[in-house]
Amino acid sequence: MTVCCPILKLPLSSRFTEYQSESLQVSKIYPSNTPTPFLSLANQSSLQVPRFSRLWKNTTRAMEVQQSGTAVFKAGSSNAPMKLLFVEMGVGYDQHGQDITAAAMRACRDAISSNSIPAFRRGSIPGVSFDHMKLQIKLGVPHSLQQLLDIERVKSVFPYGRILNVEVVDGGLICSSGVCVEEMGDKNEDCYIVNAAVYVGY
Template identity: 50%
Template sequence: MSSESSNVEKPHCEHVLFVECGFGNDSHGQIPTKAAVRACRNAIEFNSIPSINRLVPGGYDALKLDIILAIPPKYQAGLDLEAVAKVFPYGETKFTIQDGGMVAPSGIAIDSLGDKNDDMVVVCCSVTVGY
């Protein structure tokens, strides 16, 4: 049995070291970037990988990160991926955006906090680290 590989995209991370998940929300202001930044920080904030220079040819600069963000469809257009990428101190980032996350009522809309409504925007995140 043979497989046709010409139409298959090469994976960004050929060698996966670990996968972490996180979530973040913006309770006021309905800013998906703020929720996505919080989700990414939640996914990686407690990790330390001091052996990268021994494990990965090229060290930290050669790391690749595949980030999947699940965002409510009505808030995807407002996402600033450049701002989200700044969460990651090293490595080449590749983002995939998919429908998901959640819109939940915060229970209050506060004009001084930039609320347009009482939506609380929740973003889910998966970060695959490899090379």
């Protein structure tokens, strides 16, 4: 005996047919053994870091190391290292007498005269006392006058701090003062100018 069951044909919604047609198009572009674009994007975001993001993280990490105070300052290969806190800069002139050392001393006084450093005496830096203060001095002096520079006289300008090094490089200026005043020791009209950078740390 044969039983016939009626077959119900339900109409497909337009939304389902649209989805079905889209999935067929995707399967043509992407073979069955590869993930769909949506899966691919999810996997990429979880497994790969964008190149810009990696670069940003590396830059940020470098800045954090620099700002943490662990970076060691070293002005030259022969200098003892120190942790740099700040830099003072000044200019010195010798308008009469043609004394390059006097100009260098004035440049150093100009660099330190408008600064006060209470941090070392008050223990603001953990584990660092006043005795730990270190200085490195860099002077820009005209090349032809560098042999006449008295380094020990320049060092006497600094009231405290252990001077690690005094570096002399080509710089400064020789110009005319416009007048030769013999009673002030002038041999000519030359005015000597020296630039100074004082590095302070511990």
